[in-house]
Amino acid sequence: MSPTRGYHHGDLRRALLDAAAEVIGESGPAALSLRDLARRAGVSHAAPAHHFGDKAGLLTALAVQGFDLLAQTLRDAGDDLLAAGVAYVDFAVRHRAHFEVMFRPDLYRADAAEVRAASARAGDVLRARVAGLPTRGGGPGDPGRDALAAWSIVHGFATLWLAGALPDRLGDDPREAARAVIRRLVD
């Protein structure tokens, strides 16, 4: 596509990641085939191996990309906790493939250094946003507990939305529906 630069045949690594995100987003990770990706990119069936080693390697790269993308999304959402929560759900829906892979450690090498680093970066931003959550319950309010509750509610809503498990009456705008749910915890 974009003739930015090229070695042999173009920006293959990027093309493969893009194609993988598209396939997974449409049909799930189980439908992913390295050979299909190679066909889409117009290269031989063994070309992906050079960039990613194997299937897990490709998904590892996708997960890293996803964590970085999530961190950026949360940063862009600003300091408001509600906005950050909505942005989390919106990220899951817009970058469905990345989100699904990120939280499925059996699909990739979750213990790889790059993954741990990217995951930690996203976690830092997440925790920073949650710090604004008001405590509740009369007691002193455990910040870790509160952060976990906030993360759980947005992650759960996003997961259920992607799974198609939620009732139809919610409509087709995940941001709107998520906002209402998150308010239950925040207000």
Place this chain on the structure above:
Amino acid sequence: MSPTRGYHHGDLRRALLDAAAEVIGESGPAALSLRDLARRAGVSHAAPAHHFGDKAGLLTALAVQGFDLLAQTLRDAGDDLLAAGVAYVDFAVRHRAHFEVMFRPDLYRADAAEVRAASARAGDVLRARVAGLPTRGGGPGDPGRDALAAWSIVHGFATLWLAGALPDRLGDDPREAARAVIRRLVD
């Protein structure tokens, strides 16, 4: 094993489902192989096809089993919302394979009548338990919204726990950790 009854070689359908749950619980759905299941059961590689048609058919049966198991688990937990929430998380951890498949509709035929029925049964119990959740926010309190928030928080916590995404300091007792998080919403 148990010589309860048998046609040709024993209780194959059940044996296959059990083996599938074991494999998925240990290595994830991606590692599931029909031929491996057949080997474990001591039958030929084509035997599973007769009971489930194909891989999606087997996972469909597993999902149905899972929804029924979840409904029973929630019933056993009693009327208390907190207890029901903890039971939901506990179910996800104890029946990891079922839980993972249930909310991954791309792996099976989620539109099958048996699935819709079992899913609806579990949903009924879930909604009944959530009915006890106190509303909040000064406004009239939307019961649907509240139920969604409760479901989201337990589902999110369970998913994050299974993904290994939660910090180690939570220990190894998901029930204990879940209770604290759910209290943030309930108390």
Place this chain on the structure above:
DNA sequence: GATCCTATCTTGCCATTGACAAGATGGCAC
């Protein structure tokens, strides 16, 4: 400018898998 070097990609190959077709086997109804 020639040569080397390395990253990139290709061709060829093999074991495994899911799915299908056709046949064997055994219990059960009648």
Place this chain on the structure above:
DNA sequence: GTGCCATCTTGTCAATGGCAAGATAGGATC
């Protein structure tokens, strides 16, 4: 006892992931 049907087996095929060995190109070095 005979036919019937659910259950299971054997045989086969295309597709896949992964490995090994070779081809190709672009740049570095002299």
